[in-house]
Amino acid sequence: MKTSKKSFTAIFRNQIFIPIAALLLLVIVNLIVDPSFFKITYQLNSDGQHILYGNLIQILDFGSELAILAIGMTFVTAASGGQDISVGAAIAIAGSVILRVLCGNNTRPEAGQLQTTFLVAFLVACVVAALFGAFNGLLVSVFKIQPMVATLILFTAGRSIAAWINNNELPIISDQSFKYFGGYIPNVPVPTPAILAVVVIIVTFLLLKFTNLGLYIQAVGINEKSSRLNGLNPTAIKFLSFVLLGLCVAVAGLIKVSRLSTINYSVIAKDIEMDAILAVALGGNALGGGKFNMTASILGAYVIQFLTITLYSMKVQSDALPAYKAVVVILLVVFSAPTVRNWMSKTWKNLTAKNTAKEVA
Amino acid sequence: MKTSNEKKSLLSKIAGMTDSNLLLTITVVVFVLMYLGAIIFQGKGFLKPQTFFNILNTNAYLIILSCGLSLVMITGGIDISVGGVTALVSMCCAVNLDYKNGNIFTALLIALLIGVAFGAVQGFLVAYLDIQPFIVTLAGMFFARGMTTIVNSSPFNVANEQFVKLKDTRIIVPFMGSVNKKGVYVDSYVEVGVIVALAIVILMFVMLKWTKLGRQFYAVGGNPQSALMLGINVKFTRFMSQFICGILGGIGGFVYFLHVGSGSPSHAAGAEMNAIASSIIGGTMLTGGVGNIIGTLFGVLSLSTIQNIVSSAGLDQAWWTGITIAAMLCLFLVIQSVVVAGKKKSLRK
Numbered sequence: 253m254k255t256s257k258k259s260f261t262a263i264f265r266n267q268i269f270i271p272i273a274a275l276l277l278l279v280i281v282n283l284i285v286d287p288s289f290f291k292i293t294y295q296l297n298s299d300g301q302h303i304l305y306g307n308l309i310q311i312l313d314f315g316s317e318l319a320i321l322a323i324g325m326t327f328v329t330a331a332s333g334g335q336d337i338s339v340g341a342a343i344a345i346a347g348s349v350i351l352r353v354l355c356g357n358n359t360r361p362e363a364g365q366l367q368t369t370f371l372v373a374f375l376v377a378c379v380v381a382a383l384f385g386a387f388n389g390l391l392v393s394v395f396k397i398q399p400m401v402a403t404l405i406l407f408t409a410g411r412s413i414a415a416w417i418n419n420n421e422l423p424i425i426s427d428q429s430f431k432y433f434g435g436y437i438p439n440v441p442v443p444t445p446a447i448l449a450v451v452v453i454i455v456t457f458l459l460l461k462f463t464n465l466g467l468y469i470q471a472v473g474i475n476e477k478s479s480r481l482n483g484l485n486p487t488a489i490k491f492l493s494f495v496l497l498g499l500c501v502a503v504a505g506l507i508k509v510s511r512l513s514t515i516n517y518s519v520i521a522k523d524i525e526m527d528a529i530l531a532v533a534l535g536g537n538a539l540g541g542g543k544f545n546m547t548a549s550i551l552g553a554y555v556i557q558f559l560t561i562t563l564y565s566m567k568v569q570s571d572a573l574p575a576y577k578a579v580v581v582i583l584l585v586v587f588s589a590p591t592v593r594n595w596m597s598k599t600w601k602n603l604t605a606k607n608t609a610k611e612v613a
Numbered sequence: 614m615k616t617s618n619e620k621k622s623l624l625s626k627i628a629g630m631t632d633s634n635l636l637l638t639i640t641v642v643v644f645v646l647m648y649l650g651a652i653i654f655q656g657k658g659f660l661k662p663q664t665f666f667n668i669l670n671t672n673a674y675l676i677i678l679s680c681g682l683s684l685v686m687i688t689g690g691i692d693i694s695v696g697g698v699t700a701l702v703s704m705c706c707a708v709n710l711d712y713k714n715g716n717i718f719t720a721l722l723i724a725l726l727i728g729v730a731f732g733a734v735q736g737f738l739v740a741y742l743d744i745q746p747f748i749v750t751l752a753g754m755f756f757a758r759g760m761t762t763i764v765n766s767s768p769f770n771v772a773n774e775q776f777v778k779l780k781d782t783r784i785i786v787p788f789m790g791s792v793n794k795k796g797v798y799v800d801s802y803v804e805v806g807v808i809v810a811l812a813i814v815i816l817m818f819v820m821l822k823w824t825k826l827g828r829q830f831y832a833v834g835g836n837p838q839s840a841l842m843l844g845i846n847v848k849f850t851r852f853m854s855q856f857i858c859g860i861l862g863g864i865g866g867f868v869y870f871l872h873v874g875s876g877s878p879s880h881a882a883g884a885e886m887n888a889i890a891s892s893i894i895g896g897t898m899l900t901g902g903v904g905n906i907i908g909t910l911f912g913v914l915s916l917s918t919i920q921n922i923v924s925s926a927g928l929d930q931a932w933w934t935g936i937t938i939a940a941m942l943c944l945f946l947v948i949q950s951v952v953v954a955g956k957k958k959s960l961r962k
Contacts, residue, residue: 391943391947398900404889405942530748581748
């Protein structure tokens with residue numbers, strides 16, 4: 253009896269409890285409102301291809317960019333104690349670079365007229381995104397500017413730079429195989445973004461498992477001075493976390509551009525930085541840096557996408573979506589706030605104490 | 614010999630300045646240089662006082678929002694909901710005036726109530742429940758933007774007579790007029806919003822400089838732990854900073870509405886980031902404890918002047934504005950960081 257109670261409180265105290273509880277809540281709400289929400293069918297899509305179809309698949313599909321960004325954001329948050337608000341703008345840049353490299357000066361290339369292969373374009377985008385990440389990292393680690401302020405620079409300039417890269421034109425790629433990254437690969441019924449997300453997640457976990465990166469990042473985040481005294485280089489580690497986020501941005505940018513085969517500089521990945529930060533916060537990670545739990549962050553990202561899709565399935569207008577999201581977010585953070593939790597556990601204890609007293613009597 | 618002595622005394626003077634004054638001086642100097650540069654290189658347009666007053670007219674709301682942001686940033690917090698609140702206020706006021714036969718007073722009341730509500734809720738969550746201000750106000754921003762669409766999803770102009778009269782009220786600035794091309798003397802004018810903005814700047818300046826509460830904001834932002842030990846009610850102070858910022862968001866929203874005279878979900882897009890940028894350019898540090906309202910005023914002026922310069926220099930493609938503002942922000946941030954780091958070093962010696 254005692255052990256079960258202990259393990260119960262352990263689960264309650266565990267960081268991953270928050271996103272799981274949120275997920276369960278969403279699942280229950282959906283079950284009550286409309287059980288067919290969870291239906292997954294195997295059907296033909298417009299390209300004459302057999303694919304899996306359903307809300308859950310959509311969550312996996314459209315949550316992938318967010319999950320990928322959440323990984324990078326977790327590193328940045330943990331190492332620097334601040335958030336990068338420029339990821340949306342950086343995605344616009346990465347996407348713009350991909351299109352520019354693929355199309356060259358011809359904005360309407362026919363299939364087969366592309367300048368290079370997709371791999372080269374993606375690698376160039378990786379380099380560019382990593383460079384912009386490095387710029388942010390430089391400001392944060394060397395000049396000691398707060399992350400949110402330092403990334404405000406790229407936030408303001410990013411979309412303008414993205415438009416400037418393509419001379420403010422909107423290249424359209426008509427090559428069907430470019431759509432594979434944001435859609436479906438032939439004969440694979442699972443959306444490619446989900447596969448890409450899984451690949452990135454696996455790489456991240458291998459990185460955390462076989463290198464000391466995770467430990468170092470946490471050490472720097474918890475106490476910069478003592479980590480330096482222990483022989484770490486906090487500047488380099490903070491810098492590195494921003495470069496890693498840059499790479500995540502490049503992958504997300506590829507998916508985003510591939511979904512549409514074109515780009516809209518002011519709309520692409522709009523407000524995604526807010527969702528990515530929320531994913532980290534929802535995962536129970538301290539936004540002030542220090543310890544992090546990668547699984548919780550990734551789960552948080554999918555929970556946010558779950559919420560979005562749930563609201564859509566309830567026929568909420570897309571422009572009004574933020575208002576509902578805000579209410580949910582506020583409820584979540586209020587219930588996960590230490591002050592509220594302490595108060596709740598106290599009242600819970602009082603209640604149980606009264607009950608046992610009654611039983612004894 | 615003498616010159617080196619003078620130099621030394623100047624340097625020591627600079628080193629002896631508080632962070633706040635030093636950053637303020639940099640901002641003011643840069644603004645004056647920029648404006649002089651604009652007059653010299655871009656000619657007569659900037660020489661007309663009306664150009665300057667137009668900058669004030671368009672950015673009166675931004676001055677008010679930036680004052681609020683400076684306050685929360687001095688206290689060590691942040692508020693990114695002000696842009697959303699501005700949009701919500703202008704939409705609600707527009708609906709009230711146009712559909713519901715409201716008058717200016719009900720509209721103003723609505724604006725203030727929205728500001729108070731946002732300020733109080735966000736302040737409570739930040740100060741008493743210890744939730745990160747960024748997350749709270751992020752949710753506030755989402756909520757405000759979403760509500761704006763729910764109230765009315767399409768943009769529309771307000772035709773209420775009383776309102777249009779107030780909107781078109783021009784306050785003539787004496788002795789600042791200029792002669793136009795036809796040789797007719799034209800008076801310079803400012804709109805009502807500018808007066809409100811300047812009044813708020815003065816009020817905030819006095820409050821931060823000479824009242825107990827004002828000094829408490831600096832103390833809490835500088836070091837909450839020692840502020841607590843000094844007997845300051847840290848939670849209440851943080852609540853007040855967020856609360857006042859919310860109210861200023863409401864007033865700023867009304868001033869914005871008064872300037873544009875319409876309601877639209879896309880109004881004031883990115884205003885929060887402009888306000889934060891202005892505060893930073895004005896010498897407020899996000900780490901808390903350092904900042905100055907006069908600097909904020911000059912921050913807004915610098916930001917909007919550079920926008921004017923860029924667009925009148927013929928670089929009117931949309932991306933140039935974003936890039937120049939970012940470059941300027943970058944410059945100021947690096948200056949701040951270098952100056953503060955250098956000062957710390959010189960103090961240690």
